[in-house]
Amino acid sequence: MSPFSILYKWVMQLRNHLYDIEHKAVFHFDTKIISVGNLSMGGTGKTPFVEYILRYLIEKGYSNKVATLSRGYGRKSKGFRIANDEDSPKTIGDEPFQIYQKFRKAAVVSVGEDRVLAIPSLIYEHPENEVIVLDDAYQHRSVKPNFSVLLTDFNSLFYEDYVLPSGTLRESRKGAKRADIVIVTKCPPNLGGIEQEKIKNEIVRYIDKAVFFTSVKYEKTVATKEGQEVGKKIVLVTGIAQAQKFKEHLINEGFNVVKHYDFADHHNFTSKEIEEIDGFANLENADIITTEKDWVRLICFPELPKSFQSRLFYIPIMVQFLDDEKSFHQILEDSIIRA
CATH class of the missing domain: 3.40.50 (Rossmann fold)
Known part of the structure; x- marks a missing residue:
């Protein structure tokens, strides 16, 4: 790694340590919080996975009891905002707008840069919500999630990557230990069991939690x-x-x-x-x-x-589990629905 990468790594490790010892404030909420994120700069398939979780929770009876909260990358507005029919990608960002187009009848879609301020506002305006799904919130340590999903792209696995600027990682590989589950995304649909085990063996060096493999399913035009x-x-x-x-x-x-x-x-x-x-x-x-x-x-x-x-x-694209999808559902339900 370059000297800049080493410096960046040290800064992020210090930041995480301050949160770990609660020298920096960490906020807990009664509403269940699911965090979906990654260690890298992007492109791991967070939005399709947020949609997957939303779809599953709605099918499980959480229709109009679930919300999403994103930063709203690329929007022209600022602060907390709940999506409505007057919004566009310019006001809430393209990915939240995409989610809103699909789930507006069954979920609240919101954006806000500061999750600590946005979550209480969301709860106040929609107290009926029982679950909030945070999009791209793995590095937002000021909020303590009930369930943290770490995504890593099959084509750029976090354990083979380096922190910025030498690589694409936002923090050290050791940050993976905060996750409750790891999802390897964008896998070849025919990825074999031997190759899966090799990847799992590398991941468990950083986090000893369940690892699942998913691929991209392309829908009809x-x-x-x-x-x-x-x-x-x-x-x-x-x-x-x-x-x-x-x-x-x-x-x-x-x-x-x-x-x-x-x-x-x-x-x-x-x-x-x-x-x-x-x-x-x-x-x-x-x-x-x-x-x-x-x-x-x-x-x-x-x-x-x-x-x-x-x-x-x-x-459109969908998340498709290569195997053990029911096991993922069980872990999700045990951590959120039945907790």
Whole structure:
């Protein structure tokens, strides 16, 4: 590691130590708190996993008794905010807006940079909520969760990574010990038992808790304009952390990707970019496919051309456990529902 990485590591270890000995205040809440996060900078699939937990809790009878709280990365607003029908990705962030679009009838979706201030506000405004799911809150030590989920990407496992700036870790690998469970995300669907055991053996060097393996399940293509059918010739538009796997999936499904507009994560599209993409797609007589997170930003773009809308499709993704899904449910229920 570089000297900067070593310094950063020491600073984070000191910070964590101060929380461990409660020299820094740690707040506990009567409402059950589930924290979903990671050690790295991003791209581990937190939002799909938050959606997975929401969906499961709602199926278990927590409809209108569960809420989510995110920072709302990339939003133009500040402070605590509960999502409503007037909101957009600009006011609450793209990922919270995506969650709101799916779960607004069964869950409260909120954003707030300071979880310590946001959680009491959320409880005050919605006292009926029994569970709050925190998105990307693993490093928010000022809140003590009842159940902490640590995600690590199969393609960038935390035990092979280094702290910033040499690697992508926000803190030392030893930070994994705070988790109650570890989920290895984005695994190949055919990952074998021998390879799983090798990964588990490395993880238990840092945390002796249950380890589960999940993959990304791509759903059917969804049209922006109802009734439209997607063609095989497409323009791919992405603004996510790791777009290559998504592109590979489309190619494997038989799509001809004539051009890939690959933007940075949480990219805010400009009029010039929209015009360029629209013009190229029209010229090539190609449809436009994007991710669900990018789609919620695109459809909220002011005066999105009708030609763009008519060609625009997205593919939702779901979390799929490779095995032992019922065991994960049991641990979740024992820690939250039955606690």
